[in-house]
Amino acid sequence: MTATPADSSSSGLVFAGRLPLAWHQLANLPDAIELQTLERSNLANLRTLFALEIHAGDSGDDPVALASANELKRLDFKVGVLLELVGQLYARQQAIPPERALTLTTTGLIWRDTEPLATDCALRLDLYCNLNYPRPLVLHARVTETVAFAGGWETRTRFQEPSESLQEALERYIFLQHRRAIAHSRRGDSR
Template sequence: MTTVLAAIERANEQLFGDALACEEVHPAVFLPGPVEATRLRAHLLQAEALLRALAVVEDSPRNEESDPHIDAAFRRLEAKVDLLTALVAGFAAGQSTDPLRRLRWSARGVRMSHDAAFAPGTPGLFRVQAAEWLPSPLVLPATVLAAEAGVEPGSQSLWLRFEGLGPVLEAALERHLFRVHRRAVAESRRAG
């Protein structure tokens, strides 16, 4: 038991020690198994593109008054894209099969509950719907650092370390989590 606790402490330090971490609830799953190099490269490129697109959408001004130089044609186009995105997200929302899970994550990794048991060292993919309005999942390679028996029989709390993200993807993930953190702080200030 003490070795499990020591592994959990090490995992917490590695994943969250001096990194910005957020707690959220999203559809997410860990898919165990080795990932071939070509597929891994494709997942990393898709993750980078997804996070870049999220940054463009979430960082763009929502209020038309915020930038008076934007012409009316651009605003109409932006509104049409927003509508199309909402429609596609609505259609795809019914297709999400991953269960909602409480996550604590940073750009280094994630702690999550899971309904299956995995041994430390198990490689695989972490899949999460990173934004409620966006049906495309973020898929990142990960390895189980530590595991602890959960409350439900056969469930575990998993600590997953992201693998091979590279500096650009890691920075994009850090920026995404910073925006999530900033929104959470703003919402708590409005509520309090």
């Protein structure tokens, strides 16, 4: 999983990694009221994911704060383990789609598959950002392009009118994944 500066076709960071993804072709995109309802649900989902990313902070040199921080870290770890176990149980109850290599931006999604999708077709995308909290982001998009490659097709989509707040939340999610990738690489370098 990596987050890198975007190419010239998009702005901001880009998440490139593997996440569970399902898509369904639609005859028409939902109306504005349904899109607003789904957007509120997506924003709540992303806020929960952001809350799961928060960890106990640095306490500095204060011994009392250090003891409190250590206790918070222990509690954070225990809650994290509990959420992971409950998430695994919940995921087993659902039909979680397979992970796919994909690229996520604030305006669209790109992935590869063996079958091409028609350009301009409407899609419902179910993107699972974290299996510890197995609720998908439900995004609607149109296929902007399909490109052949050895072994299949790359599908490029553009989200259906995401609001500024949803774009900001997606950008924050991508940035958090970028920070996580840097932290993992630094831990790997220090060993």
